[in-house]
Amino acid sequence: MPTATxxxxxxxxxxxxxxxxxxxxxxxxxxxxxxVMRMGVPVAPRNIFPSNIQGLPTWYEVxxxxxxxxxxxxxxxxxxxxxxxxxxxxxxxxEPGGYLFYDSTxxxxxxxxxxxxxxxxxxxxxxxxxEYSDPRQRxxxxxxxxxxxxxxxxxxxxxxxxQLIGEQYKGKDKLIEPNIKALHIGRDYAILNLQCPLGIKLxxxxxxxxxxxxxxxxxxxxxxxxxxxxxCAWYPITPSSSLADAFTRHCAKLRVDPGTKQAKYAIIQxxxxxxxxxxxxxxxxxGARAFTATSGxxxxxxxxxxxxxxxxxxxxxxxxxQRAGPSTGMPTRTQQCDVMSCAxxxxxxxxxxxxxxxxxxxAFDFSAQAFDLADRLQTPxxxxxxxxxxxxxxxxxxxxxxxxxxYDRGKVMTAAELEAGKEFGRYLxxxxxxIPYRTYPGTHPTKGAFFTRGTSRxxxxxxxxxxxxxxxxxxxxxxxxxxxKDLVPRPLLATAGKASKYGxxxxxxxxxxxxEAIHMIEARGHALDxxxxxxxxxxxxxxxxxxxxDFVFVVEQNRDAQLRSLIVNECGIDPVRLVPILHYDGxxxxxxxxxxxxxxxxDKLTVKQxxxxx
Amino acid sequence: xxxLAKPKFHHxxxxxNALGYTHRDYEGSVSTLCxxxxxxxxxxxxxxxxxxxxxxPHRVAKISGIGCSSKTxxxxxxxxxxxxxxxxxxxxxxxxxxxxxxxxxxxxxxGDGDSASIGLGQFAHCLRRGVNMVYIVENNGVYxxxxxxxxxTADRGSKSKRGFINTDNxxxxxxxxxxxxxxxxxxxxxxxxxxxxxxxxxxxAHKGAAFIDVISPCVAFNNHAGSTKSxxxxxxxxxxxxxxxxxxxxxxxxxxxxPGTVEVVEQHDGSKLALRKLAADYELHDRTAALxxxxxxxxxxxxxxxxxxxxxxxxxxxxHLRTVDSPLNAxxxxxxxxxxxxxxxxxxxxx
Numbered sequence: 001m002p003t004a005t006x007x008x009x010x011x012x013x014x015x016x017x018x019x020x021x022x023x024x025x026x027x028x029x030x031x032x033x034x035x036v037m038r039m040g041v042p043v044a045p046r047n048i049f050p051s052n053i054q055g056l057p058t059w060y061e062v063x064x065x066x067x068x069x070x071x072x073x074x075x076x077x078x079x080x081x082x083x084x085x086x087x088x089x090x091x092x093x094x095e096p097g098g099y100l101f102y103d104s105t106x107x108x109x110x111x112x113x114x115x116x117x118x119x120x121x122x123x124x125x126x127x128x129x130x131e132y133s134d135p136r137q138r139x140x141x142x143x144x145x146x147x148x149x150x151x152x153x154x155x156x157x158x159x160x161x162x163q164l165i166g167e168q169y170k171g172k173d174k175l176i177e178p179n180i181k182a183l184h185i186g187r188d189y190a191i192l193n194l195q196c197p198l199g200i201k202l203x204x205x206x207x208x209x210x211x212x213x214x215x216x217x218x219x220x221x222x223x224x225x226x227x228x229x230x231x232c233a234w235y236p237i238t239p240s241s242s243l244a245d246a247f248t249r250h251c252a253k254l255r256v257d258p259g260t261k262q263a264k265y266a267i268i269q270x271x272x273x274x275x276x277x278x279x280x281x282x283x284x285x286x287g288a289r290a291f292t293a294t295s296g297x298x299x300x301x302x303x304x305x306x307x308x309x310x311x312x313x314x315x316x317x318x319x320x321x322q323r324a325g326p327s328t329g330m331p332t333r334t335q336q337c338d339v340m341s342c343a344x345x346x347x348x349x350x351x352x353x354x355x356x357x358x359x360x361x362x363a364f365d366f367s368a369q370a371f372d373l374a375d376r377l378q379t380p381x382x383x384x385x386x387x388x389x390x391x392x393x394x395x396x397x398x399x400x401x402x403x404x405x406x407y408d409r410g411k412v413m414t415a416a417e418l419e420a421g422k423e424f425g426r427y428l429x430x431x432x433x434x435i436p437y438r439t440y441p442g443t444h445p446t447k448g449a450f451f452t453r454g455t456s457r458x459x460x461x462x463x464x465x466x467x468x469x470x471x472x473x474x475x476x477x478x479x480x481x482x483x484x485k486d487l488v489p490r491p492l493l494a495t496a497g498k499a500s501k502y503g504x505x506x507x508x509x510x511x512x513x514x515x516e517a518i519h520m521i522e523a524r525g526h527a528l529d530x531x532x533x534x535x536x537x538x539x540x541x542x543x544x545x546x547x548x549x550d551f552v553f554v555v556e557q558n559r560d561a562q563l564r565s566l567i568v569n570e571c572g573i574d575p576v577r578l579v580p581i582l583h584y585d586g587x588x589x590x591x592x593x594x595x596x597x598x599x600x601x602x603d604k605l606t607v608k609q610x611x612x613x614x
Numbered sequence: 615x616x617x618l619a620k621p622k623f624h625h626x627x628x629x630x631n632a633l634g635y636t637h638r639d640y641e642g643s644v645s646t647l648c649x650x651x652x653x654x655x656x657x658x659x660x661x662x663x664x665x666x667x668x669x670x671p672h673r674v675a676k677i678s679g680i681g682c683s684s685k686t687x688x689x690x691x692x693x694x695x696x697x698x699x700x701x702x703x704x705x706x707x708x709x710x711x712x713x714x715x716x717x718x719x720x721x722x723x724x725g726d727g728d729s730a731s732i733g734l735g736q737f738a739h740c741l742r743r744g745v746n747m748v749y750i751v752e753n754n755g756v757y758x759x760x761x762x763x764x765x766x767t768a769d770r771g772s773k774s775k776r777g778f779i780n781t782d783n784x785x786x787x788x789x790x791x792x793x794x795x796x797x798x799x800x801x802x803x804x805x806x807x808x809x810x811x812x813x814x815x816x817x818x819a820h821k822g823a824a825f826i827d828v829i830s831p832c833v834a835f836n837n838h839a840g841s842t843k844s845x846x847x848x849x850x851x852x853x854x855x856x857x858x859x860x861x862x863x864x865x866x867x868x869x870x871x872x873p874g875t876v877e878v879v880e881q882h883d884g885s886k887l888a889l890r891k892l893a894a895d896y897e898l899h900d901r902t903a904a905l906x907x908x909x910x911x912x913x914x915x916x917x918x919x920x921x922x923x924x925x926x927x928x929x930x931x932x933x934h935l936r937t938v939d940s941p942l943n944a945x946x947x948x949x950x951x952x953x954x955x956x957x958x959x960x961x962x963x964x965x
Contacts, residue, residue, distance in 0.1 A: 037965075210961075210965075211965075212961050212964035212965055213964050213965065214964050222960070225950075225951075225952065226951050226952065226957075228945075228946075228947060228950040228951060230713075230714070230942040230943070230945060230950065231710060231713045231714060231942065233706075233710065254952040254956060255950070255952075257938060260938070261936070262936055262937060262938040262939070263935060263936050263937050263938065264937075264938050264942070264945055264949055264950060265937075265942070266713040266932075266935050266937050266942060267935075268709070268713070268743070270706070270739070271735055271736070271738075271739040272735065274703060274706065274736075275703075275705075275706040275709075275735070275736055275739060276706075277706075278699070278700070278703045278705075278706025278707050278709075278710065278736070279706045279707070279709050279710035279713070280710060281699075281707055281710060282677070282697075282699075282706065282707035282708060282709060282710025282711040282712075282713075282714070283710035283711065283713050283714040283942075283943075284710070284714075285697060285707070285710075285711060285714075286675070286710070286711040286714035286715050286718075286943055287714055287715065287943035288710075288713065288714030288715070288942045288943040290710060290714070304700055305700055305703070308699065308700055398957075398961040399957050399960065399961060400954065400957065401951070401953060401954045401957050402954075403953050403954050405947070405951075406947060407946065407947050439695070440695075440715075440943065441672075441675045441694070441695035441711070441715070441718060442672055442673050442675070442695070442715065442717070442718050443672070444672060445670060445671070445672050445693060446672070446693055449672060449692070449693045449694055449695050449696075450695065450696075451687075451688055451695075451696040451697075451698065452695070452696065452697040452698065452699075453697075453698040454698070454699070454700065455698070463688075
């Protein structure tokens with residue numbers, strides 16, 4: 001018996017699979033997560049993988065939470081330790097009272113285990129060697145066998161997994177039966193030899209509703225299809241490649257003319273990120289909706305072109321699926337570390353519009369909206385995703401679209417308007433919102449042509465190096481940026497149950513962990529108002545939120561408190577009023593981390609105040 | 615004289631083309647380049663070619679990089695949209711523009727620094743993709759705007775105005791274009807309008823990646839003794855393989871030359887190129903032979919000019935991508951947005 005009481009919880013635990021990259025474990029583990037969802041229990045899987053194709057350690061973490069907490073929690077209740085390389089540290093990561101599932105074919109000395117956990121051994125290798133002669137089959141079926149054992153140990157309805165196997169191998173039907181057989185080999189072994197179920201287990205629930213299971217990159221790519229993107233140029237880089245892949249897949253289904261089989265899209269895998277953004281800008285200049293998908297190193301390479309698009313006022317959409325930098329950094333780990341490099345991208349005075357979706361549903365919405373914003377504002381729009389949002393499956397509310405919605409193509413002067421004698425000045429602010437009219441190339445035989453350049457120009461696009469027209473133009477660009485404040489998604493405010501002197505600002509993938517952390521913070525006796533920022537430039541409510549509180553925590557996933565700096569800089573706020581809470585080790589931020597950091601800070605404050613008053 | 619605006623009036627009896635436009639309708643603003651610059655002659659050749667082809671001036675998109683050559687699109691086709699983009703990156707911007715609207719004519723103008731030095735990568739990749747365009751390099755072997763540094767097309771051993779000898783090997787963009795799969799490859803000389811104008815016309819009619827390297831001496835920094843891109847040097851070493859007459863599909867073919875010395879090439883759009891062959895052994899449709907011929911003459915110090923290679927049935931990038939016939943920038947939400955019904959199906963597949 002373990003020295004700690006075994007954890008006993010229904011529909012509320014974290015299971016972590018430790019595997020070797022390239023062993024075929026990913027699809028088996030994903031099937032496990034889907035099975036939990038199909039049982040009506042909310043699930044949040046996270047894939048922690050190396051920048052490698054075969055041989056290095058990889059983990060798949062599945063958080064099961066009927067209460068609906070979908071952020072990373074931290075800690076592991078059940079470790080499925082399938083990788084000898086990481087065995088020791090995997091065991092160290094188990095919560096006291098937790099469970100270890102391992103391959104017991106080769107006996108291990110007691111020193112390899114802990115006395116405060118429950119150890120469950122299944123001789124997986126021995127079973128596979130007995131059942132299969134082909135080495136590849138031995139490896140692949142081992143994954144399904146442990147899933148089978150887990151169905152018994154965790155009380156998962158085996159019919160659900162059988163159905164998932166049927167769906168996964170639809171079209172390759174001869175694979176269905178051997179997989180189901182392997183599933184039952186594992187399940188039968190567990191039922192015969194182990195005490196089933198464990199203290200942690202599943203029970204059918206009805207807490208998933210109509211939610212869908214989707215990766216953020218796929219949702220963002222679909223948003224680009226719905227938003228009318230016709231040109232995509234990209235260069236492969238983790239963690240954004242799957243966005244371009246998903247766009248290719250969605251387009252093949254949704255954008256091919258059924259009669260002619262011709263494509264209503266063009267996708268170019270460019271030679272580098274410079275060419276990617278160049279193609280996007282060329283297409284945007286010529287009136288098509290175009291985007292690129294990249295990550296931090298790509299943004300670095302695109303800097304010169306981003307400045308051109310800002311200054312020459314050309315619509316473009318950039319998806320930055322952020323990963324841990326600087327330099328190559330941790331290419332398969334998540335961070336929110338490109339906020340600054342995108343907000344002020346390129347040389348000279350520039351400012352750019354950033355959108356911060358929290359997960360797949362907003363990734364879809366903001367992606368489609370980004371194309372309207374790019375056309376309306378005639379400027380690059382950055383959709384700031386990260387590896388956690390982009391490459392993990394999330395339980396998300398279903399994607400929706402209003403069929404009455406029309407694209408906002410912005411201020412484009414037509415041949416008829418030119419013909420009627422409407423005044424055209426490419427950089428003329430006719431409406432006072434800083435946004436000028438543009439014409440598409442080829443519009444009119446004698447009117448409306450202009451020369452686009454990165455050099456300074458006057459209101460009629462004529463080259464000039466005079467100070468006054470330069471300043472006039474730069475001031476108009478600031479006016480335009482002010483206009484953007486009311487066009488981008490507004491921050492979302494959630495007030496505490498009782499009046500609070502303190503607030504917290506957060507954004508992007510921190511959202512689910514923050515939602516959970518707030519309960520933990522409240523449980524410690526603290527009230528906190530919350531604001532989730534969804535875009536830059538900041539709406540005026542950001543200033544008032546900070547003004548309304550003694551101080552505000554800013555929670556982010558980078559070292560340098562980049563969003564906090566942006567708020568200080570753009571809103572003219574005294575930095576002492578913004579307390580940074582920073583998580584940047586490359587793993588997704590957890591509720592436990594936020595609750596502890598914020599809670600400890602507020603506890604100290606309470607102690608101090610008590611001292612002062614006593 | 616560049617501070618003077620170009621006068622708008624013109625002779626009432628200027629000849630008009632099929633569309634009723636005069637030569638003046640294809641001009642741009644006054645050049646700000648040095649007097650005698652070879653680039654201005656190329657500008658004049660482009661104007662002449664577009665006038666003779668009766669192109670609607672606004673149906674051309676002029677795209678360039680950065681440098682003296684890249685300034686020239688301001689000086690021709692004033693009713694066309696132009697884009698002076700980023701140094702060395704004209705090809706990507708042009709590629710994107712072309713994807714957005716396949717119905718316009720794309721004229722990319724670049725220089726030797728722009729294409730062979732900073733932009734060599736983009737030069738290569740847009741040619742291998744087969745973008746339907748005319749890509750002109752105004753090649754003078756030096757950086758003019760920064761006052762006379764060598765570019766990557768400067769020949770080894772050539773001397774700069776300040777007396778430095780170039781010790782690096784030069785890049786021959788024509789040889790590279792052939793190797794990279796451009797479907798129309800030519801070289802000409804800014805001082806040879808009779809050769810250059812028909813080449814530009816043929817390139818515009820060509821439905822694929824057309825590359826023209828035009829040797830264009832820099833009167834300020836590369837026209838001295840010891841330079842291999844000077845007027846004198848190029849005139850002395852020019853080895854023209856052919857002279858071209860371009861016949862659009864509307865005109866009857868009148869071949870006036872001696873049989874055996876003329877080769878008629880029909881392009882996909884029905885236009886015809888009548889080539890007066892100057893080098894009897896020159897094979898126009900054989901990439902490998904063209905490369906061999908080029909290198910053989912380069913070794914002898916000769917600069918081969920003329921139409922060097924043409925593919926009669928080229929395929930362009932839109933054909934590779936199987937894009938719809940209408941321009942992508944003309945498609946609206948009815949064409950592009952699959953709507954809630956498709957989304958319902960998608961959602962259902964993810965549960």
